[in-house]
Amino acid sequence: MNVVSLARSDILDFNPAVERVRRLGELDQAGADRFAAALFPPRRQSVRATLAAELNRPVTHRALLSGWAGRVRILADGRRQIVELFVPGDLIQIEAGALSGSDTVVALTDIVSSAVDPAVWQDEPLTALELKVGCVATRLLRNQIMRLGRQSAYERLGHLLLELRERQAAAGFDVRTSFAMPLTQEMLGEALGLTTVHLNRTMQLLRRELMVRSTRNGVELLDPDTLARMTDYQPLSA
């Protein structure tokens, strides 16, 4: 009855994307299975690989099954902005050609992902889901804008960590003690509009104040409620 531990214990057929869609759409087993069946065979890619549009369509989704990715924009002088972060379970919207602008989706770690058959959104229990998935993605973009436009380094980092935690929880991962955070501080800085040096110092501050503990390849939030209050974090599932 504990979905989290079931999902974790039976790694073999735990699929974070299916889990996420199941919860988001409040699907029953049949609906979840239908979505699972719409996933093409997973493909493995290494860090820095590019995720491209597929199936000869202007817009496709790829379900990220493991590893992290990011949508990246690079300026003429080499500055790099990670516009959007993707964690396991996310459905990454990839646009073909001109529609994508100058942004690229890149693997930030080694990843596994599968294309989503667009036909699946026609099926009755899933019709509303494409819309919902889009709305959530848009809200994340707006969160990112709020962080970059209005928050201090400290707030940005705290807010982002809370968001990443909630997103992983929404994909069925157990985040109660700690959650995955495989990004280097350089990448985190590129996402948060901060230099590596400053991000490092900000992270140290969070640790010194006992808001965060870093574990191997992961992070633990020691007082999420206070952190949420301090950084104006609003749960996605509000």
Place this chain on the structure above:
Amino acid sequence: MNVVSLARSDILDFNPAVERVRRLGELDQAGADRFAAALFPPRRQSVRATLAAELNRPVTHRALLSGWAGRVRILADGRRQIVELFVPGDLIQIEAGALSGSDTVVALTDIVSSAVDPAVWQDEPLTALELKVGCVATRLLRNQIMRLGRQSAYERLGHLLLELRERQAAAGFDVRTSFAMPLTQEMLGEALGLTTVHLNRTMQLLRRELMVRSTRNGVELLDPDTLARMTDYQPLSA
């Protein structure tokens, strides 16, 4: 044959939203008319009014016909971020309830707008359009993230002005000499993550360098190409 001047000369039935959709979807007259017919009677609202979801649907579009609006997020301590700006011709996506997060769409000037009948997207020549409209909106959000995360005050302002110009051009306005810019410097600052004071100084810098000339309620870009190079601006229509 000059669409711009035709549109301008016949103000009476110039509808920037119809014009924009017509171009975006490469519609013929019949298609454009079909879209025009899907617009509910326009409603007038004053500055600071809120645009709310309608038609008992989770997501609706409102076509902004005149005046400017913005999607706004307010933090607990009163800081305000304009997440997204809307100019005449834009189709503003408005989410109901929880889907919207804590963001609100607000009139930044007096405005006129009409709801879009969602049924219109089912019609054949327009099917692909909802997708395209969404993609463009998303690209604008990503532009905003890039500006806030990676650019200096000078670059941010220049980049945004170029974007606002192109968007108004895309809605059929003649932007060759100057274009509308009815926002106060305070609002511009709230959009660009800058204080009013700093925005003011940055604007003066752009003027001093003869990149920008301010006219009454409008702006003229004196050397758009150079400005685009300096600010890494990529046309939406690329």
Place this chain on the structure above:
DNA sequence: CGGCTAATTGATAAATTTCAAGGGCAGTGG
């Protein structure tokens, strides 16, 4: 034990914010 890459530190410079006032201009009412 190298040889990486990532994390950390210290010192200094630059960008941006804050605070506090002035000035311009348009509409309003006497």
Place this chain on the structure above:
DNA sequence: CCACTGCCCTTGAAATTTATCAATTAGCCG
């Protein structure tokens, strides 16, 4: 017609935050 009031734009000086530059340390893998 003029003073008045309410925005909005503009300025100056000082304080903060964040970036830059340049090493140094820590960890991990073969």
